[in-house]
Amino acid sequence: MKLEKRKIESEIFTGSMADISFLLIIYFMVTSVFSATRGLDFALPKQTNTTPEIKQEDSIDVHVMQGGQIKVDGKPMTMDQILPYIASKLKQNPDKPVILRTDPDATYNDMIQVFDLLRQAPDKIGMEIKTISIPTQREIQNVWALFGVQ
Template sequence: MRINKKTIESEIFTGSMADVSFLLIIYFMVTSVFSATRGLDFQLPEDNTNTPEIKREDSIDIHVMAGDVIKVDGKQMSIDQILPYIADKLKQNPDKPVILRTDPDATYNDMIQVFDLLRQAPDKIGMEIKTISIPTQREIQNVWALFGMQ
């Protein structure tokens, strides 16, 4: 007796692929963020005991205070006057470091605007500030204590 064989075609069921794909898209759209991924870089000094300590009189001292008050080497200046002043100092000594001190009462924005300005020096005055130091309050107090000041 002859039996007719049923031929079953093999195939992959792809009916649900569209659903899975759309679920994946929704997942990525919901969880992915277009966040800010850029910022101002700040190199901290290497832990080296041979690194010479910067003295205030050998440097340009910028003191940022609350209420947009900025003093450069003790003289009050507007933010636009800072770079021309630094340019004059750098012409005499291109290695002159800049110390950026900020009062605890000032805002983070006050400090970062000055730091951003100092980083623009190559474009604005054609000279690079080789060393920008941002001492913390603890470091400032340590230096004062070293000289017996409070």
């Protein structure tokens, strides 16, 4: 009598594959967030032993005050007037740095709108502002202290 070999059928059960996939999709959909990953960049100066001294008359002073008012070199200006004024100064000296000072009581948005405007200089006036300095309150106070102003 011949013994018949019993065939063992091999197969991978894929019935639950769709369920697992749906669970994964739900997980990714719930945890993924469309986040903002772009912004305005600025580089801080490298730390050197000798601090380059910038005299006030050598720079353009942009002062953002509470309420969003702006003074450039002490003169009140609107947003549209800033870049033409800076362009006239840069024509005399293209390396002129711009100092962006902001009052502590002004909002962050007031400051960033002016900073954004300064960064648009190559497109709007065809000239690049090579140095935009954003001094902090402590640095400003240190400078005033050097001049003996409390």
